[in-house]
Amino acid sequence: MKFVDEAFIDIAAGDGGNGCVSFRHEKYKEFGGPNGGDGGRGGHVWAVADVSLNTLVDFRFSRRHEAGRGEHGMGSDMFGAMGHDVTLKMPVGTIITDAETGDVMYELLVPGEKIMIAKGGDGGFGNMRFKSAINRAPRQKTPGWPGEKKSLKLELKVLADVGLLGMPNAGKSTLIAAVSNARPKIADYPFTTLHPNLGVVRVGPEQSFVVADVPGLIEGASEGAGLGHQFLRHLQRTRLLLHLVDIAPFDEGVDPVAQAKAIVNELKKYDKALYDKPRWIVLNKLDMVPKEEREARVKDFVKRMRYKGPIFQISALTREGCEPLVQAVYQHIKAQQKAEQPAEVDPRFASAAPETSGQK
Template sequence: MKFVDEATIDIAAGNGGAGCVSFRREKFIPFGGPNGGDGGRGGSVWALADRNINTLIDYRYARRHEARNGESGRGADQFGAAGEDIVLRMPVGTIITDLESGEVLCELLEHDQRELLAKGGDGGFGNLHFKTSTNRAPRQKTAGWPGVARKVKLELRVLADVGLLGMPNAGKSTLISAISNARPKIADYPFTTLHPNLGVVRVGPERSFVVADIPGLIEGASEGAGLGHRFLRHLQRTRLLLHIVDLAPFDEGVDPVQQAKAIVAELKKYDPELHAKPRWLVLNKIDMLPVEEREARVKDFVRRLRYKGPVFAISALAREGLEPLLEAIWKHVAAQQHEAPLPDPRFDNPPPSDPA
């Protein structure tokens, strides 16, 4: 299935049905009076989060979604039937924005979350509503109210705890396949990954977190080089970023330090808040280095990068150094999920003792 994370659609709620002007006319009932019913309510448009959907491809081609209008009222006190609502099922993590005003209508963050996108119009009043003691034969009625119609933008941002960031062929897909059951495409050429991949990492019983792998960034991505910044939005909801660096590139003229600095610069250009997220350095492919040179290469890389955060040296292919990394990630994610309760002000300052 093709991965689609953006779509623009037109939605229109149903119009309300018109009211009816009618009078009761039966034999031996000379003063039957008005009996025109109200119109029915128009159908509304709802959005429903569904964890079984992971792409917006259903809305790439189906661009128009209209709910039914309400039925008009009828005589004999019969109200019109309401129009049927329509429900648009979308992936969890979808942001729905009004394209004209730029207002964010809702964010679907939980499974089965239901949000109203366009309200159907109310039905009009029949002449039964206008009967009074002085107006016993009203001939007034009202038309139904129009339903809301708008053009909305759908934007999918995957929900993950940890995001993988790095140059093409740094080993991000190999890492997510080594620590989870995700099976992304892995090959020896750049931009093998063309869309985000999610994997669930199980550290132990009831200890798990979700990792997101996005296509690699290159210098100049802000100007559209490579795949540009298109997929960086999927890292904006993560709690931690892992900066994957190829410590042993095939091309000897490539400097891993300069590549790492270019990635950080592109991240800052795209979104300062994303740049400010906790970011750990993961030096991959240490199995390509002699054992006696690994520690020196890692220290030299950190010194030249002037990095002062957690550093992990691993080999995703050989499964080396993964356990300490996963344990540290789980502790970091768990600490943010279960924050300490706020202190109770009633016990911060004990009441003064009675001087008597």
């Protein structure tokens, strides 16, 4: 299935049905009175977060979605039927934006979450609604209200705890295949990864985290060069970034430090908040460096990079060093999740908390 993470759609909720003007006609009842019913409500348009979806490709080919119109009211006190609702299934992580104003309207972050994105119009009143002691034969009615109509932009940001970034052929796909259940396409040419890949890393029983592999970045990515710029936004929701660096580049004369600094600069140009996220350096392809040269090459990299954060040395191909990396990542994510949880109040002291009021 083709990966689509952006789509534009037009939605229209149903209009409400019109009210009815009608009078009761029965034998021996000269003044039967009004019995015109109300119109039915128009159908709503709903959005549902579906965990079985991971792309917006369905909306690329089906752009307009309309709910049903409410039926008109009828005589004999009969109300019009409601219009049928429309439910749009979207991947978890979809952001719904007003295409005209650019304002973010909704975010689907919880599996199964259901929100109304367009409200159907209310039905109009029939003449039975206007009956009173001084108006016994009303001929008033109201038309149904129009349903909401919107042009929307759907944008998918994958929900992952860890994001992998680096130059093409840095080994991101190999790493995600080595530590998770994902099986991305792997080849020895640039731009093998054409869309984000998600993998679940199992650390232990009921212990796991989600890692995302996005297409490789190149210099100028923040201005649109290469493929990775299209998917940089997928890293904005991650808790940790792993910056993979090829410590043994295949081409002679390629400097890993220069490549790493280029990626950091592109990150800073694209989004300052993304640049400020926790970022660890992972030196990959250690198996291609002679053992007697590894220590010196790593020290040289750290010195010239002026990097003071955590650094890991791995070989994604042979899985050397992957286990300590996975354990460290899990502990970092677990600590972040714990810090984000609100502090629990001991119920024994909850009643003793002072009450706040506007009086001093």
